[in-house]
Amino acid sequence: MTTKVITIPSTPFAGQKPGTSGLRKKVSVFSQPRYLENFVQAIFDTLSGQEGQTLVLGGDGRYYNDVAIQTILRMAAAAGFGRVLVGRGGILSTPAASAVIRKWRAFGGIILSASHNPGGPDGDFGIKYNLGNGGPANEGFTDAVYLRTQSIDAYRTVETPDVDLGRIDEVNIGDMCVSIIDPVADYAELLESLFDFDRIAALLARPDFRMRFDAMHAVTGPYAHAILEGRLGAPAGTVVNGTPLPDFGDGHPDPNPVYAADLVAALADAGSGLSFGAASDGDGDRNMIVGRDFVVSPSDSLAVLAANHALIPAYAAGLAGVARSMPTSCALDRVAEALGMACYETPTGWKYFGTLLDAGKATLCGEESAGTGSNHVREKDGLWAVLYWLNILAVRGELAEDVVRDHWRRFGRNVYSRHDYEGIATAAGDRLMAELRDRLPRLPGSECAGLRIKAADDFAYTDPVDGSRSERQGVRIMLDDGSRVVFRLSGTGTEGATLRVYLERYVADPDRHEVPTQEALAPLVRLAETVAQIASITGRQTPDVIS
Numbered sequence: 001m002t003t004k005v006i007t008i009p010s011t012p013f014a015g016q017k018p019g020t021s022g023l024r025k026k027v028s029v030f031s032q033p034r035y036l037e038n039f040v041q042a043i044f045d046t047l048s049g050q051e052g053q054t055l056v057l058g059g060d061g062r063y064y065n066d067v068a069i070q071t072i073l074r075m076a077a078a079a080g081f082g083r084v085l086v087g088r089g090g091i092l093s094t095p096a097a098s099a100v101i102r103k104w105r106a107f108g109g110i111i112l113s114a115s116h117n118p119g120g121p122d123g124d125f126g127i128k129y130n131l132g133n134g135g136p137a138n139e140g141f142t143d144a145v146y147l148r149t150q151s152i153d154a155y156r157t158v159e160t161p162d163v164d165l166g167r168i169d170e171v172n173i174g175d176m177c178v179s180i181i182d183p184v185a186d187y188a189e190l191l192e193s194l195f196d197f198d199r200i201a202a203l204l205a206r207p208d209f210r211m212r213f214d215a216m217h218a219v220t221g222p223y224a225h226a227i228l229e230g231r232l233g234a235p236a237g238t239v240v241n242g243t244p245l246p247d248f249g250d251g252h253p254d255p256n257p258v259y260a261a262d263l264v265a266a267l268a269d270a271g272s273g274l275s276f277g278a279a280s281d282g283d284g285d286r287n288m289i290v291g292r293d294f295v296v297s298p299s300d301s302l303a304v305l306a307a308n309h310a311l312i313p314a315y316a317a318g319l320a321g322v323a324r325s326m327p328t329s330c331a332l333d334r335v336a337e338a339l340g341m342a343c344y345e346t347p348t349g350w351k352y353f354g355t356l357l358d359a360g361k362a363t364l365c366g367e368e369s370a371g372t373g374s375n376h377v378r379e380k381d382g383l384w385a386v387l388y389w390l391n392i393l394a395v396r397g398e399l400a401e402d403v404v405r406d407h408w409r410r411f412g413r414n415v416y417s418r419h420d421y422e423g424i425a426t427a428a429g430d431r432l433m434a435e436l437r438d439r440l441p442r443l444p445g446s447e448c449a450g451l452r453i454k455a456a457d458d459f460a461y462t463d464p465v466d467g468s469r470s471e472r473q474g475v476r477i478m479l480d481d482g483s484r485v486v487f488r489l490s491g492t493g494t495e496g497a498t499l500r501v502y503l504e505r506y507v508a509d510p511d512r513h514e515v516p517t518q519e520a521l522a523p524l525v526r527l528a529e530t531v532a533q534i535a536s537i538t539g540r541q542t543p544d545v546i547s
Ligand code: G16
Pocket: 020, 021, 114, 115, 116, 285, 286, 325, 348, 349, 350, 351, 367, 369, 371, 489, 490, 491, 492, 493, 500
């Protein structure tokens, strides 16, 4: 059965340039007539060879997900795809979408999410394209899509009623088959193949071990229910806020100590009886690990996972190498050096890990922004990280805080924090970075806020696999003792600019490992303020979020 393709004239919208992870804008921007359609058509026009192929489609269930999915289904039929695998209810977490693309050898996938950004009619929406390896498209592709959006004059669709996505089914739109799949099954099966589920189940059954997983009313709820409480037998109630809501219950689904404060407080309360806490974000690719009165920094988490790989069935044979984004702390580098593994430093953005994973140069990757993952998919993976931690705790018979403290004793502690100045004026953010870049040549050898600067640069990266070059990826200021301050503007916000200041100091002496993080980093905060003139340029005296 064929359905007539109709061509609807359109005109370009300004600003459809994908950021760190796809195009993210306010719902009010995305819901303008032709806005989503233009961008999807630009993706389809940039592809070649999709006729008859399989596309994976799903999102984090946020507001506008349901409308966008139907629009994209019609456009996929018009673009000649042979099949679309869509998660029931339009749901697929980002790592699950990656797993489905890989398992079914799809041509690619479209993921609808603005990740950790708030949702709802006044919140954010987002869209990105993932390639057949399951990973986010590289900069070459996203630049081509952007270029196409600037000259687009029409989009193609078909006239057909909405597809009922409420149950597992197969229906046709013209010649294209829409397979509505269980959003959890393929992903859960993959995770079960990586970890020792029997040992984790035994840990979760212990009366002296109680866990809480906070799904933040976001996409991970169904996955966590099925895996933690279903396959692993954790008591009902282990997963809290487990029903995905289009506005995330009016919350901010970003698993950090500010937005997941309830979880942190519960673990700090000895009366709660909790021994381990974890949370994930809007689309399920970020994670937070919490011990008793102890939040594990994402950079430490990555280093601990790497150092304990021998305890995990999937990684016991060894890691090909590890990788971290530039602003992520160098704790990982210390593990890599001690274990004799290659360690790569990439720009911020999961897309940069793809070539390393595909080429077998890295097995584990991670970022300070609460993302860790491995070569099992090509996205960071929140629940994967939680299961990895549980597997470590099950084998070591220790709690998370003890594992981290032991790690510090062995490798030293990279004290680390990120200070975010959110929603500052775009012009102020641009000016601050421009003035910093101007100052760069004069910084090495100079003294600032009482600290001697050894080196300073604007991070640039040449991909060791495909040779592609990425410049202006963040200003780094390095001190003699290995301390660093890094400045960059976020590429995922939708309002004004967000300045991120990353602070890191290495403390080898075990007697000083318990020093409060912000206290240890105070001299670097003063350096950051002096060198970048944050208060006078942005008008902000303090950061909005400290993580
Ligand atoms: C995305 C990217 C990550 C990046 C993060 C923060 O995560 O996939 O690689 O670290 O954004 O980026 P920025 O500092 O530019 O805001 P997510 O979870 O938002 O998809």
